Amino acid sequence: MTNTKSVDKAINLDDPKYYFNRELSWLEFNRRVLAEALDKRTPLLERLKFMAIFSSNLDEFFMVRVAALKKQMAAEVTKLSMDGRNPQQQLEAITETLTPMIEQQHQHFEKVLKKELTKSGVYLLNYVDLNQEQRTYINQFFEDYIFPVLTPLAVDPSHPFPYISNLSLNLAVVLKDPFLEQELFARVKIPQVLPRFVTFPAELSQKHRGKDEIWTGVPIEQIVTHNLEYLFSGMNILESYAFRVTRNADLSVEEDEADDLLLAIEKELQKRRIGGSSVRLEIEASIPAELRSTIIQELALEESDVYDVDGLLSLGDLMSFLGLPLPELKDEPWKSVLPPRLSWLKENEEEESGEGQNFFNVIRHGDLFIHHPYHSFSNTVLRFITEAAYDPDVLAIKMTLYRTSGDSPILKALIAAAQNNKQVVVLVELKARFDEENNILWARKLEKSGVHVVYGVTGLKTHTKITLVVRQEKEKIRRYVHIGTGNYNPKTAKIYTDLGLLSCREELGADLTDLFNFLTGYSRQKSYRKLLVAPVSLRGRMIEMIDREAENCRQGKTGRIVAKMNSLVDQQIIQALYKASQAGVEIDLIIRGICCLCPGKSEISDNIRVISIIGRFLEHSRIFYFHNNGKEEIYIGSADWMTRNLSRRVEAVTPIESPEIFKDLQEILGVMLADNRKAWELQPDGSFVQRKPKKDEETRSTHDTFMEMALQSAGISPN
Structure with missing residues (x-):
């Protein structure tokens, strides 16, 4: 057993090398979401769903987390993160990490998923690939339904660069006045009130090896692009490129100064609709450098804020494909049962x-x-x-x-x-x-x-x-x-x-x-x-119970902790876990998202293991188990081990005193720790490795196991 006294003196647990960066850890979580979209074992339409979730997650990440880092930079904040980075270094690391992930996402969608959709009778076509009948239909659809909604906005000395609303899809249009021989620039916003993908009627469907199509459609922005002459009569359309802007969308309310909190929040929401500062630009990779620079400058962004996309922008809209009548390409429907x-x-x-x-x-x-x-x-x-x-x-x-x-x-x-x-x-x-x-x-x-x-x-x-x-x-x-x-x-x-x-x-x-x-x-x-209540007693009691396990080990007894949560960020909790590991406590953590704790580091966290489970259901429950020298305790509640949960939120965590429920919760933890299909193991370098069944080992998937258990408890035979 490790000599904890000498270790405690020799090792500085405030050293940044013992912590993962919160923002980069979140990006690793989203990488695991993307992995579900890349995994051939995942049903095809579910893969599109995970593509959409990956994109939607990133939208929120930029609107809140990246926006916060940019505000810190503007305010010249010098405080370092737990892993020793200033805001500028964190933003640089985010760009470096995220750029290849986004490229991988779009390449996989364009080169793999679209082809697999075609094989299943789902045709997401490009406008240039339409036959004459289809073009005639789409052009008429444009005139009837899209054109009346569009508002082109010129950009010139008398028309300043227009405000680009948050998460809107836009076209940057370059035109030429045939009389003045002058190039002009305009912006066209794609209306969000219309479907992103316009569907063809059955008689204009595609055929593939004699199989009737299930769905055929084309992205709305391509329809607008090929009908721009309706918007700019008499002008020569030279080129157009899609782009999308993400803005700061966090609220700032001084509660002490707000006589009516409801009205104060309403005012802040109006500001959000107008939008905060730009934090990200997604743009077609083929856009000319000069036009690209103009848009970047007008949005007050840096080159590092720009993500070039080769393919469709705003893949969060792929979620709509889950509505297609293709049950064989989805997870089997789940109907909840009664306890x-x-x-x-x-x-x-x-x-x-x-x-x-x-x-x-x-x-x-x-x-x-x-x-x-x-x-x-x-x-x-x-x-x-x-x-x-x-x-x-x-x-x-x-x-x-x-x-x-x-x-x-x-x-x-x-x-x-x-x-x-x-x-x-x-x-x-x-x-x-x-x-x-x-x-x-x-x-x-x-x-x-x-x-x-x-x-x-x-x-x-x-x-x-x-x-x-x-x-x-x-x-x-x-x-x-x-x-x-x-x-x-x-x-x-x-x-x-x-x-x-x-x-x-x-x-x-x-x-x-x-x-x-x-x-x-x-x-x-x-x-x-x-109850353990934050911010009153929750952090203190959790640390006491972690320390109790460590002390039991120091006295030659058994120490064991199993905790399941969404995120682990709080430094005080992490240091208590490190000290418990040094004392010999066996610790298993099941963390869906952010984890700033580094497992498996010599003399620091040798006895700590971290897994993350990503699957058809979003893991959201929190469970905390402590061995307590055989007088076991287990808790459930609303709080993660994050500083905001423990210090800035009202949370309640309850002990479980029913022996039957206690066993149920132990079984839940056991099933998840044994998962060899949806579980990812956190490595000492911050990367994750997905578990795989060993040779001749039965596949154990957490969500499948719990569905089977629920059916059995209700007396229903699984299919």
């Missing part, structure tokens, strides 16, 4: 009546564990809230809403509860990035319906996922709780993996009461009975 205890309830609810068939009765008989999307969200969480809304014995409902769908049945249930004279309190997080506008809309709708809406604690973002239901039962008031890892969103609950606990344990009910008093009033609760 076994609720399956019994469904079978018997028509035979029995009264309190015995009440959803709350199920919870009173023991904590209920839910694992989405394997377990149904609608028939568990939504049912819990809906029954509470209509149950005459329910007195109050309190919940936090971070992200939800605009048409969510949860909102309807909360409105119904208020109309049924229940006390309904909803904390709406207006600062949930890119959901601010949606949150404002339904916050107002809730308020108009009599729901008490609050916007959280000044200076903190409320990220916790909790619901408290207060119910009158005979002579007693009982509190029911839901504590989860994911948003109350029925749509994302079908594609995100998340966990939830439904319980009526008195201590949890009391803790949630105190937490809601903190969120809605002036309470400054400093301790909780069971």
Whole structure:
């Protein structure tokens, strides 16, 4: 065993070489997303989906993370990242890392995926490849549907360079006035209100080896390009090139100075629509150098901000192909099942009546564990809230809403509860990035319906996922709780993996009461009975439990930690894990995205292993297991081990005390650690290597395994 005292003295854990850069680690996560698009084992349309996700992820990365680094540079911030880079060095590293990835993405789409689509009867054609009949149809379509929407904008001394809106697709058009013999420049914005890919009617479809087409279409920007004469009558069209701009889209609200947070957020959203400074330019690689330089200069960008694209821009639009009627080219549809205890309830609810068939009765008989999307969200969480809304014995409902769908049945249930004279309190997080506008809309709708809406604690973002239901039962008031890892969103609950606990344990009910008093009033609760709450106690308690494992090892006992989360960034947590590894604690981390910890480094992290699982569902749940010298503890909740979660957000993590649920969570961790199909292992140099089944070894894929387990628990035979 390592002599920890000498190691602690000899090794400086603040040394930048022991940390990966946060931004570069995120790019490695997105590289794993791209790998799913390149993997021939992934169904074809799912590969297009991952192509689209890769692009959409990058859009948000530039709008937020790159924009933040640029603002730091403008403010001459000199603070270094954990890995010792200043903002300029981070931006340079981002460009160096990302340029070949983007080139690989576009080459694979143009040279591989488009050909495979053709073999399956899906023809994404270029305008130049259309036959005469198809051109006639497309040109008429342009006149009828596209032309009326377009607005060409000239650029000359009396017409300054137009504002280019965020993420819009544009054409840079070079024209020549035949009378003045003068070259002119104009910009045409491709309308986002029309489909990106225009579909041909069946009679104009392609044929391939006698097989009828499923879909034939052409990109809208190519249609506009070949009909520019309609926009510039009397001019000679010399050339045109597509380009796309990404802008800073982060909000900046001084909460202390905002009398009305909702109005302040609305004003910031208006600024976002107008747009912040440019942070990225994507442009056709064939554009002439002079025109390219003009656009770069007008957008106040540097050469390093430009990404040349050989092929279609804005591949996030490929997501639309998932709507094609080609089930053989997609993952098999998954229909969530009921947890076994609720399956019994469904079978018997028509035979029995009264309190015995009440959803709350199920919870009173023991904590209920839910694992989405394997377990149904609608028939568990939504049912819990809906029954509470209509149950005459329910007195109050309190919940936090971070992200939800605009048409969510949860909102309807909360409105119904208020109309049924229940006390309904909803904390709406207006600062949930890119959901601010949606949150404002339904916050107002809730308020108009009599729901008490609050916007959280000044200076903190409320990220916790909790619901408290207060119910009158005979002579007693009982509190029911839901504590989860994911948003109350029925749509994302079908594609995100998340966990939830439904319980009526008195201590949890009391803790949630105190937490809601903190969120809605002036309470400054400093301790909780069971919950670990950020920013009050979560970081300190997590570090205590990590240190406890280390101390057990120093005393010759066993030390073991398994933690699953989205991201690991917090330096204090990382250093505690390094010290635990030095003491001999065996540590397995399952981290979907960013990981700033370096595993497998001699005398630092020899005992730490990190894997990432990327597949058909987005891994979103958080689980924390500690061996505790045989008195094992396990927790679930809303927080990652990131500084923002531990210091600048309200989070709640709950211990699991039910032996059955404890075993379920251990099994979940075990399945993921054994994955040899979708798991990637983080290497000491920051790269990832995908696991492969060994010879004669059975393939173990996390999401497939959990789907099979869910079907078996529901008594359904897998196909």
